[in-house]
Amino acid sequence: MGEQISEARLSAELNVSKSPIREALYRLQVEGLVRVYPRRGTFVFSPTHEELDQIFAFRSCVESGALEIAYGNAPAELIERLSAILSEMGAALNEDDLVAYHNLDSTFHAAIMDCSGNEFLKRSYELVAGKVIAMRLRFSAKPEHVRLSFTQHETIVWHLKHGDLALAVAVLRRHVEWREGQNVFWKLDAPAEMPRRVRET
Known part of the structure; x- marks a missing residue:
């Protein structure tokens, strides 16, 4: 938990464009499973x-x-x-x-x-x-x-x-x-x- 997520790396590993990656990350963000911080990036949620x-x-x-x-x-x-x-x-x-x-x-x-x-x-x-x-x-x-x-x-x-x-x-x-x-x-x-x-x- 708390790891940073790279769209580029996921795109390369899954051999797909960045569009479905962004869509999936958005859905995960809605569910609270990832957190997006401006100018920092996207991270797996790490509960306090x-x-x-x-x-x-x-x-x-x-x-x-x-x-x-x-x-x-x-x-x-x-x-x-x-x-x-x-x-x-x-x-x-x-x-x-x-x-x-x-x-x-x-x-x-x-x-x-x-x-x-x-x-x-x-x-x-x-x-x-x-x-x-x-x-x-x-x-x-x-x-x-x-x-x-x-x-x-x-x-x-x-x-x-x-x-x-x-x-x-x-x-x-x-x-x-x-x-x-x-x-x-x-x-x-x-x-x-x-x-x-x-x-x-």
Whole structure:
């Protein structure tokens, strides 16, 4: 994050004219994924600590609300969709396919929003979805972070399957508000009844 983007270099690497590059950069600018500074150039967005806190807080409110609505409307459908995605995430993790894993991670959270059936929640989430993906790739690069991420998703689904929406929401909130150094607390969120493999991840 924060790297400068060269239109000329992208044009040469992709073997296209500068026009589509400019159009793509404009769309990324609208989504907040790049920032243009006069007389300096175009840079990949680099969030401040305050912006990170705001995005984490936004996700916590929006996603937890969507999970509550989705579970209240159609719990079986929600659990089925999340379980299927979780299974694919596990397969990707076992194969060390981090690209597939992170894509499925995004799909998991998008499914929560979709199952809520609330168009306003879904649209609001789309405002930060691109930044969330960028931050996920940036801050979840370490293998231990990916394993921790999977445990968190698995714990959310486990609580939903066992009818404990409150705990599922609590784990989701802590998941989207994750900070470096909080790993020790996550072990407390995995119930003792869960498989040992899950609790010790």
